[in-house]
Amino acid sequence: MPLRGPKVLIVDDEANIRQSLRGVLSDEDYQCTAVNSGETCLAELARESYEVVLLDIWLPGIDGLATLARIQELPFGSRPAVVMISGHGNIETAVKATKLGAFDFIEKPLTIEKVSVVVKNAIQQRRMDLELQRLHEDNASPEIIGDSVPMKALRQQLKLMAGTNGRVLIFGESGTGKELVARALHALSQRANGPFVEVNCAALPDDLIESELFGHRRTNLDGTPDHKIGKLQKAHGGTFFLDEVGDMSLKTQAKVLRALDEHRFEPLGAPQSIQVNARVVAATNKNLEREIERGNFREDLFYRLNVIPFTVPPLRERAEDIPVLATHFLREFSLAYGRRPKELSEDALAALVKYHWPGNVRELRNLMERIVILHPQRRIEARHVPLDAARKNSGNKPWDGFGSLQEVKEAAERDYILRKLEESNGNVTRASEMLGLERSNLYRKMKSLGIASKE
Ligand SMILES: Nc1ncnc2c1ncn2[C@@H]1O[C@H](COP(=O)(O)OP(=O)(O)OP(=O)(O)O)[C@@H](O)[C@H]1O
Ligand SMILES: [Mg+2]
Structure with missing residues (x-):
C-alpha cells in the first residue's frame, strides 16, 4: 500500500x-x-x-x-x-x-x-x-511552418490523407518534425475531437512497453488489484501514435501486428480481449527496409504500417525555410522569457542558412532559445550565433569562414565560455571558477564577446 x-x-x-x-x-x-x-x-x-x-x-x-x-x-x-x-x-x-x-x-x-x-x-x-x-x-492543432517546395507538398499530402483512416508511416531524420506531422494528421482528421495518444517505443524497456501499450491486470502481494489501462485503449476513437517504431523488439512487434490485424488485444493477465478503434500513425528515423534485411524488423508489420508513407525532409534540403523558422522560434522564446522582440541581422541569417543542421528543426529551435537566454539586445549579429560546429563540419577545412587569427580566438573563447555558462546554469561566479578566471575578468570578456549575463 x-x-x-x-x-x-x-x-x-x-x-x-x-x-x-x-x-x-x-x-x-x-x-x-x-x-x-x-x-x-x-x-x-x-x-x-x-x-x-x-x-x-x-x-x-x-x-x-x-x-x-x-x-x-x-x-x-x-x-x-x-x-x-x-x-x-x-x-x-x-x-x-x-x-x-x-x-x-x-x-x-x-x-x-x-x-x-x-x-x-x-x-x-x-x-x-x-x-x-x-x-x-495534447490535441491542440500545431502549426507547421515553412513554404519551401517540399513543405508545400507535405502540407498538400496532409490535407489529402488526413480525412482517410489509412495507416501512416512517417519517415525522417531526428528533429525534422515527424511528431508535428502526426499531430497535424490527427487535428485535420474526423477524429480531431478524440484523443491523440503517443507511445515512444525507444524510451521504454521491453517489459514495460507491453504493459504501456496493452495495459495489465494484476493483483499485488497484499491482495489489492493493480489494473492499468493501456495506451492503445486510451486512443479509442482517436489517433494512436507509435513513435520510434523501429526500436520495438521483435516480440512486441508480433503483438502489435496481431492487435492491428484484429483491432483487438488482451491486456497482460486479462482473460478477455478489448476492441479498439484507433487510427495508427507510426514514425521512425531508421531505414526500416535495411532493418528488415538485418532481421530487426518484421516485414509483415512494415507493410501493415506503411499504407501511406510520409517523408519529412531534413532541414538542409529546405534551407529556404530556415529564416522563417528561426524568426518564429525567436518570437516564441522572447515571449516565453518575457524579452523584447528580436531580429536577426543579414549575416546572422546567412550563417544559419549555410549551416547543415544535423539535428534539424529541433537543433534550430534549441539554438534560438539559447540566443534569447544569453543575449538581451534586440539585434542578433552573426557573432551571437554560436555555429562554430557548422564551420568545423563543413568540409575538411575547419577554419574556413574565419577572417583572422583574432576571429578564430574569439570564436573558440566564446564557445568555451558559453559551454561553461550552460554547465553552471548561467551562474557567472561558478563559471569563472571553472574557467580559472576572476569573476570581474569573466564579466569583461563576456561583454567584449557579446555574451549577455543571465543573472
Ligand atoms: N515545420 C515546423 N514548424 C514549426 N515547428 C517545427 C517544425 N518542424 C519541427 N518543429 C518543432 O521542432 C521540434 C522537433 O520536432 P518533432 O518533435 O516533431 O521532431 P521529430 O521528427 O519527431 O524528432 P525526433 O525524431 O527527435 O523525435 C518540435 O519542438 C517541433 O514543434
Ligand atoms: Mg519525435
Missing part, C-alpha cells in the same frame, strides 16, 4: 468534526490537513495542492459557498475536488453548491462509510477529468 496517499484538506470550525474526519481519513492512508475557516483554507490551497477539500457550509468569516467560488477560480490542474459538509438545516445550500461545481455533499451526522466512499469517488473523478483535459491539450 502506498505510504503517502492522496492529500485531503478538512475545513470545519468545529474541532471535534475536524478531529473525527482526520481520524477516519488517516486510517485510510490519506494525508490530512485540517483548518478552521474559509480564509485559512484558501491560504493553504495557495501553498500546497490537494486532491480533495471537505468543506463545511457554515463557517465564520467567508462561508462555505464563497470559499467554494474562490476554489473554482484556481487553475484547472491545481483545483481540488470539493465535497461540502452540510447540517440538517442547509441541504438546499449543499445542492446549490454542487451546481456551483462542488463534486458532492455529505450530510451530518457523518459516518465512516459516507465519508470514505465520497472522498474516494471524488479523487477518482478528479483524476479522470485531469486525464481527459491532458488528452485534449
Whole structure:
C-alpha cells in the first residue's frame, strides 16, 4: 500500500468534526490537513495542492459557498475536488453548491462509510477529468511552418490523407518534425475531437512497453488489484501514435501486428480481449527496409504500417525555410522569457542558412532559445550565433569562414565560455571558477564577446 496517499484538506470550525474526519481519513492512508475557516483554507490551497477539500457550509468569516467560488477560480490542474459538509438545516445550500461545481455533499451526522466512499469517488473523478483535459491539450492543432517546395507538398499530402483512416508511416531524420506531422494528421482528421495518444517505443524497456501499450491486470502481494489501462485503449476513437517504431523488439512487434490485424488485444493477465478503434500513425528515423534485411524488423508489420508513407525532409534540403523558422522560434522564446522582440541581422541569417543542421528543426529551435537566454539586445549579429560546429563540419577545412587569427580566438573563447555558462546554469561566479578566471575578468570578456549575463 502506498505510504503517502492522496492529500485531503478538512475545513470545519468545529474541532471535534475536524478531529473525527482526520481520524477516519488517516486510517485510510490519506494525508490530512485540517483548518478552521474559509480564509485559512484558501491560504493553504495557495501553498500546497490537494486532491480533495471537505468543506463545511457554515463557517465564520467567508462561508462555505464563497470559499467554494474562490476554489473554482484556481487553475484547472491545481483545483481540488470539493465535497461540502452540510447540517440538517442547509441541504438546499449543499445542492446549490454542487451546481456551483462542488463534486458532492455529505450530510451530518457523518459516518465512516459516507465519508470514505465520497472522498474516494471524488479523487477518482478528479483524476479522470485531469486525464481527459491532458488528452485534449495534447490535441491542440500545431502549426507547421515553412513554404519551401517540399513543405508545400507535405502540407498538400496532409490535407489529402488526413480525412482517410489509412495507416501512416512517417519517415525522417531526428528533429525534422515527424511528431508535428502526426499531430497535424490527427487535428485535420474526423477524429480531431478524440484523443491523440503517443507511445515512444525507444524510451521504454521491453517489459514495460507491453504493459504501456496493452495495459495489465494484476493483483499485488497484499491482495489489492493493480489494473492499468493501456495506451492503445486510451486512443479509442482517436489517433494512436507509435513513435520510434523501429526500436520495438521483435516480440512486441508480433503483438502489435496481431492487435492491428484484429483491432483487438488482451491486456497482460486479462482473460478477455478489448476492441479498439484507433487510427495508427507510426514514425521512425531508421531505414526500416535495411532493418528488415538485418532481421530487426518484421516485414509483415512494415507493410501493415506503411499504407501511406510520409517523408519529412531534413532541414538542409529546405534551407529556404530556415529564416522563417528561426524568426518564429525567436518570437516564441522572447515571449516565453518575457524579452523584447528580436531580429536577426543579414549575416546572422546567412550563417544559419549555410549551416547543415544535423539535428534539424529541433537543433534550430534549441539554438534560438539559447540566443534569447544569453543575449538581451534586440539585434542578433552573426557573432551571437554560436555555429562554430557548422564551420568545423563543413568540409575538411575547419577554419574556413574565419577572417583572422583574432576571429578564430574569439570564436573558440566564446564557445568555451558559453559551454561553461550552460554547465553552471548561467551562474557567472561558478563559471569563472571553472574557467580559472576572476569573476570581474569573466564579466569583461563576456561583454567584449557579446555574451549577455543571465543573472
Ligand atoms: N515545420 C515546423 N514548424 C514549426 N515547428 C517545427 C517544425 N518542424 C519541427 N518543429 C518543432 O521542432 C521540434 C522537433 O520536432 P518533432 O518533435 O516533431 O521532431 P521529430 O521528427 O519527431 O524528432 P525526433 O525524431 O527527435 O523525435 C518540435 O519542438 C517541433 O514543434
Ligand atoms: Mg519525435
